[in-house]
Amino acid sequence: MPKISNKGKQMPASPIRKLTPYADRAKQQGKKVYHLNIGQPDIETPEAMINAIKNIDFKVWAYTQSEGNLSYRKKLVEYYNKAGYNISIEDIFVTTGASEAIVIALQTCMDDGDEVIIPEPFYANYNAFAWMSNVTIKPVLSSIETGFALPAISEFEKQITDKTKAIFICNPNNPTGYLYSYEELTELKKLCLKYDLYLFADEAYREFCYDDNKFYSPMHLDGLDENVLIFDSVSKRYSACGARLGCFITKNRKVIETALKFAQARLSPGMVAQIAAEAAVDTPPSYFERVNVEYTERRNMLVESLNKMEGVFCPNPGGAFYVVARFPVDDSEKFCQWMLEEFSYDNQTVMMAPAAGFYSTPGAGRDEIRLAYVLNKEDLANAMICLEKALLEYPGRKVKGESLKAKA
Amino acid sequence: MPKISNKGKQMPASPIRKLTPYADRAKQQGKKVYHLNIGQPDIETPEAMINAIKNIDFKVWAYTQSEGNLSYRKKLVEYYNKAGYNISIEDIFVTTGASEAIVIALQTCMDDGDEVIIPEPFYANYNAFAWMSNVTIKPVLSSIETGFALPAISEFEKQITDKTKAIFICNPNNPTGYLYSYEELTELKKLCLKYDLYLFADEAYREFCYDDNKFYSPMHLDGLDENVLIFDSVSKRYSACGARLGCFITKNRKVIETALKFAQARLSPGMVAQIAAEAAVDTPPSYFERVNVEYTERRNMLVESLNKMEGVFCPNPGGAFYVVARFPVDDSEKFCQWMLEEFSYDNQTVMMAPAAGFYSTPGAGRDEIRLAYVLNKEDLANAMICLEKALLEYPGRKVKGESLKAKA
Numbered sequence: 001m002p003k004i005s006n007k008g009k010q011m012p013a014s015p016i017r018k019l020t021p022y023a024d025r026a027k028q029q030g031k032k033v034y035h036l037n038i039g040q041p042d043i044e045t046p047e048a049m050i051n052a053i054k055n056i057d058f059k060v061w062a063y064t065q066s067e068g069n070l071s072y073r074k075k076l077v078e079y080y081n082k083a084g085y086n087i088s089i090e091d092i093f094v095t096t097g098a099s100e101a102i103v104i105a106l107q108t109c110m111d112d113g114d115e116v117i118i119p120e121p122f123y124a125n126y127n128a129f130a131w132m133s134n135v136t137i138k139p140v141l142s143s144i145e146t147g148f149a150l151p152a153i154s155e156f157e158k159q160i161t162d163k164t165k166a167i168f169i170c171n172p173n174n175p176t177g178y179l180y181s182y183e184e185l186t187e188l189k190k191l192c193l194k195y196d197l198y199l200f201a202d203e204a205y206r207e208f209c210y211d212d213n214k215f216y217s218p219m220h221l222d223g224l225d226e227n228v229l230i231f232d233s234v235s236k237r238y239s240a241c242g243a244r245l246g247c248f249i250t251k252n253r254k255v256i257e258t259a260l261k262f263a264q265a266r267l268s269p270g271m272v273a274q275i276a277a278e279a280a281v282d283t284p285p286s287y288f289e290r291v292n293v294e295y296t297e298r299r300n301m302l303v304e305s306l307n308k309m310e311g312v313f314c315p316n317p318g319g320a321f322y323v324v325a326r327f328p329v330d331d332s333e334k335f336c337q338w339m340l341e342e343f344s345y346d347n348q349t350v351m352m353a354p355a356a357g358f359y360s361t362p363g364a365g366r367d368e369i370r371l372a373y374v375l376n377k378e379d380l381a382n383a384m385i386c387l388e389k390a391l392l393e394y395p396g397r398k399v400k401g402e403s404l405k406a407k408a
Numbered sequence: 409m410p411k412i413s414n415k416g417k418q419m420p421a422s423p424i425r426k427l428t429p430y431a432d433r434a435k436q437q438g439k440k441v442y443h444l445n446i447g448q449p450d451i452e453t454p455e456a457m458i459n460a461i462k463n464i465d466f467k468v469w470a471y472t473q474s475e476g477n478l479s480y481r482k483k484l485v486e487y488y489n490k491a492g493y494n495i496s497i498e499d500i501f502v503t504t505g506a507s508e509a510i511v512i513a514l515q516t517c518m519d520d521g522d523e524v525i526i527p528e529p530f531y532a533n534y535n536a537f538a539w540m541s542n543v544t545i546k547p548v549l550s551s552i553e554t555g556f557a558l559p560a561i562s563e564f565e566k567q568i569t570d571k572t573k574a575i576f577i578c579n580p581n582n583p584t585g586y587l588y589s590y591e592e593l594t595e596l597k598k599l600c601l602k603y604d605l606y607l608f609a610d611e612a613y614r615e616f617c618y619d620d621n622k623f624y625s626p627m628h629l630d631g632l633d634e635n636v637l638i639f640d641s642v643s644k645r646y647s648a649c650g651a652r653l654g655c656f657i658t659k660n661r662k663v664i665e666t667a668l669k670f671a672q673a674r675l676s677p678g679m680v681a682q683i684a685a686e687a688a689v690d691t692p693p694s695y696f697e698r699v700n701v702e703y704t705e706r707r708n709m710l711v712e713s714l715n716k717m718e719g720v721f722c723p724n725p726g727g728a729f730y731v732v733a734r735f736p737v738d739d740s741e742k743f744c745q746w747m748l749e750e751f752s753y754d755n756q757t758v759m760m761a762p763a764a765g766f767y768s769t770p771g772a773g774r775d776e777i778r779l780a781y782v783l784n785k786e787d788l789a790n791a792m793i794c795l796e797k798a799l800l801e802y803p804g805r806k807v808k809g810e811s812l813k814a815k816a
Contacts, residue, residue, distance in 0.1 A: 001634040001660070002573065002606045008516040008666040017474065017672050038471075045469045053680060054462050061453045061648040061684075063446075066425065096504055096652065099674045107540060108416040112520070128673035132515060134542065165410065198410045226409045240469040242679030244504065244652075252409070258416040264425050265536035266507045270678050271650030272461060276469075 012127045015357020022340035023351045031344050034383035036371045037336075037351040039174065041321065043239040043291055043374075052279035053272060063268040067260060068094025068247070072274045075281040076247060083206075085219040085230075091251050093260060094269045098204050098233035098246040099125065104262040105229050105248065106133040108255055109198050115163045116200070119151055121324060121358035121365055123174045123202070138164070139360045144326055144368065147315035148176035150184040153191055166198035167191065172205040172215070175358045175370040176324045177299075177317025179209055182216045189221045199224065204233040204246075205320035207288050210296045213318045225251040234273075236321075238280045239291075243273040295321050298373040298380055305384040306371075309391055311399050321373050324355055324365075330396035332356065332369045338394060345389040348382060420535045423765020430748035431759045439752050442791035444779040445744075445759040447582065449729065451647040451699055451782075460687035461680060471676040475668060476502025476655070480682045483689040484655060491614075493627040493638075499659050501668060502677045506612050506641035506654040507533065512670040513637050513656065514541040516663055517606050523571045524608070527559055529732060529766035529773055531582045531610070546572070547768045552734055552776065555723035556584035558592040561599055574606035575599065580613040580623070580727025583766045583778040585707075587617055587726035590624045597629045607632065612641040612654075613728035615696050618704045621726045633659040642681075644729075646688045647699075651681040703729050706781040706788055713792040714779075717799055719807050729781050732763050732773075738804035740764065740777045746802060753797040756790060 016038055023033050067073065073089055080087055095101040110116065112134040118126060120139035130137045138159040142148045156167065167188055172179045192199045199218050209215045218228040233246035248263075250256050299316070302323060306314035311328030329335040333354040343349055355368035373380060391397060424446055431441050475481065481497055488495055503509040518524065520542040526534060528547035538545045546567040550556045564575065575596055580587045600607045607626050617623045626636040641654035656671075658664050707724070710731060714722035719736030737743040741762040751757055763776035781788060799805060 002517065002604050004662050004666050005515065005517055005519045005522070005573075007519050008669070011515075011666065011669045011673075013669050014474075014672040040471050042468060044467045049469070050464070050467075053464055056458070056461055059452045059458075060450060061457070061646075061650045063448050063649040066422075097674065107413065107419070109410065109413055111413045111415050112542070114413070125673045125675075128669070132670070132673070134520070165413075196410050238469075241471040242469045242676065244676070244678045254412050258412050258419065261416070261419045261421050261536070262540070264422040265419075265533045265540070266505065267533075268650065268652070270652045270681060272680055273678060 011131055014128070015124045016353050019336055019340060019351060022337055026340045026349060030347065032348040033340070034348065034350045034375060034379055034386065036373070036375065036383060037353045039236065039321065039372050039374065040241055041236065041239045041374045042376060043294070045239045046280055046283045046287055048283060049238055049240060049276045049280040052276040056272060056275060061271060064271050064274060066264040066268050068269055069274045069278070072278040075278050079281050080249065083217070085217065085249070087249060087251065091256065092247055092249045093256070093263055094274060095246045095248050095263070096266070096269050097235065097244045098202055098231040099129070101231040101246050101248040102126070102202065103129050103133060104259050105200060105231065106130060106135050107262060108259045110135045110165045113163060114165045115161060116166045116168050117156055117159050117164060118168045120360060121148070121175050121355055123170055124357045126168070127360060136163070137360055141361060141364065142176070144313065144315060144324065147317065148173065148178040148324065150180060150187070153187050156191055160195055164195065164197060166200050168200040168202070170202040171217070172208060172317070172319025174205060174320055175322050175353070175355065177320045177322045179213050179318030180216070185216050185218055185221060189218065189224050192224065192227050197227065198229060199227050200229050200231070202231045204231070204236050206232065207237050208292060208295055208321060209319040210292065210299065211318060215319070219249070227252070229255065234277045234280065238277070238283065240277070240280070243270070243277060245269060245273045245277050295373065298377060299323070301377060301380060302371065302373050302384070309388050312391070322370055323373070324368050324370050326368050327391065328398045329367060329394060330398060331366055334396055335394055336369065339390050343390045343393060345386045348386050350383045350386050350390070419539055422536070423532045424761050427744055427748060427759060430745055434748045434757060438755065440756040441748070442756065442758045442783060442787055442794065444781070444783065444791060445761045447644065447729065447780050447782065448649055449644065449647045449782045450784060451702070453647045454688055454691045454695055456691060457646055457648060457684045457688040460684040464680060464683060469679060472679050472682060474672040474676050476677055477682045477686070480686040483686050487689050488657065491625070493625065493657070495657060495659065499664065500655055500657045501664070501671055502682060503654045503656050503671070504674070504677050505643065505652045506610055506639040507537065509639040509654050509656040510534070510610065511537050511541060512667050513608060513639065514538060514543050515670060516667045517637070518543045518573045521571060522573045523569060524574045524576050525564055525567050525572060526576045528768060529556070529583050529763055531578055532765045534576070535768060544571070545768055549769060549772065550584070552721065552723060552732065555725065556581065556586040556732065558588060558595070561595050564599055568603055572603065572605060574608050576608040576610070578610040579625070580616060580725070582613065582728055583730050583761070583763065584732045585725025585728045585730045587621050588624070593624055593626055593629060597626065597632050600632065600635050605635065606637060607635050608637050608639070610639045612639070612644050614640065615645050616700060616703060616729060617727045618700065618707065619726060623727070627657070635660070637663065642685045642688065646685070646691065648685070648688070651678070651685060653677060653681045653685050703781065706785060707731070709785060709788060710779065710781050710792070717796050720799070730778055731781070732776050732778050734776050735799065736806045737775060737802060738806060739774055742804055743802055744777065747798050751798050751801060753794045756794050758791045758794050758798070
């Protein structure tokens, strides 16, 4: 029998989806499972977007241009320029989700063995994209104690070698929800200019900033045009994850010309999704205001509930719809699996994403868990009750650093 | 300024799309351009598929499972089992076009520097997918004289090294339209078993076989389950290129489990496209009969017209909707560019794909061109008149191996 490649064998599995078989089994047993493990919001997709799908008017479902429909790209330029990005149509092309934009960026800017520095915890699939591209991720540890703020620039500098080609941030951050400040971005700018590095920013959560915090992008910084690459997606913005539509933005001409060769090879992004997303650009600010009020209330409730549980610590993040909290457990992966396999309260349980999968430093984040507040407040409240009960019952529970089990 | 990677610099540009700027300029000058360069059919997408889009009924445009909607996969299993593939639901997952399936297969089965043998000419983007995956393509030359039939197995054997991991065919073939026979597939089977190789088959054109030729797949061969990987797409089958939906099929459990890790990393294929493609599976045979009659007529007309032109030779292929023809020109790339830049007849011209981009052997196919018969017969007839006139006017014309220009 022909062999699997080492590349395939060692390809990292998604930590967000890998507990799915246990969740499926729990459901087969009749348990209700609250899904806080995945960034699939329950928020309704804007009506204009749904209607655009229903009102399609074509007889041939054709390829679009590899860089995306011209009319959609024009609308995107409008959208980003309202946000102060100051881009033109040549600076942007449409991708199949932000995922594709990231893979293209890695291959456009980096050769085999080159390095990208990413504050950890980071979105787990970056590991997969880097692995597919033969790029090495050098993590810089951010700390739950500071709410996962940008680590000191000196920590980044320690990781820089002649193979370092880029710094990569996700802002607002998945998994931590941390929103980078203008000052933090300015520090990254100085670093990138000093060492001639690209600055990659995944901005899939850009519309979700709370408590009157303003969103800043590296695109707002002067003198960094040749260094900045932005990856975005309509998945979260319009609660349209199933559209699989993102984009790639840079003012660096050579980068975009090279990246377009990768875009051409896969022919084009989806046509109906582009028609719908073009309509979505006119979504009124009131939609986002309503959604942000909803997410803020959920976050407040989640953070408050978590911090009330004995031994749990959860920072209060400024954006996205995730928190990473610390739990008094021996191993959060075991705990999450146990909740699906062994535990139920009132025939209910909760699925969450163990944080270790978001770290690349071995052993880091073993007592942390990512929770996505993508359910309505009632479900979220029930999930929190479940979680609190589970923590009291869990055999691997530790309080004040000590395991009850070990004591017994 | 940070540098572009060598990987990016050397990424091959699409030969199918690279003349686009010249075509755009020709159109700006008011010329009508007949597009025979790209496999974008003018055939209408089945009504059931269009209606499925219009009748979507959801409020949240959500991710689907990474392997695709269960209900769609069930329908696909039905479709392939009607064709005698004898697969079950675990043997198939949904991809973003056949392109994604191919990249995943290359990375699942091959490590850096491993080799795949492909009869050339082959679909140009295979070069790009192999380049992205650090895989080397070893071409085996097929000949226009035999209508691009499978080269002798001894030619394949000459290319086999310890790095060879797979043989890769496209059937019916893009760019040549050649339809492999049962006997040819059986020869490939013996070869793959002898050397323990994967057999990859891109079957995007499987529904388009003419003159009562029957389509055979490696899936129809006994004893090859662990070796065969199939890549397919709804793009051509339902004239739905813009759906960006394909699939990956294999009975090799290890391969599919590994491949799914790549599928998970990019989260999911498009949701609306899957709903539409599920409806499309029930497209009645009469649709394909009608379409195949239309394509047969176009092919007959194209092949006849081409062979009537002085110095042109065009085999009569059994499937797909392409031909590769030999032209009496110095360099088909120059000729194709000249037709867009310099030539017009009755203010019309033709865009075609120079065949050199479909070869990886340097210098091969320089007098060949791929033409896609994706236009209605009237347009096709006009395009043929244009082409005939152009050949007479072209300064780099050669007849009987001699350039008129050189004579002058």
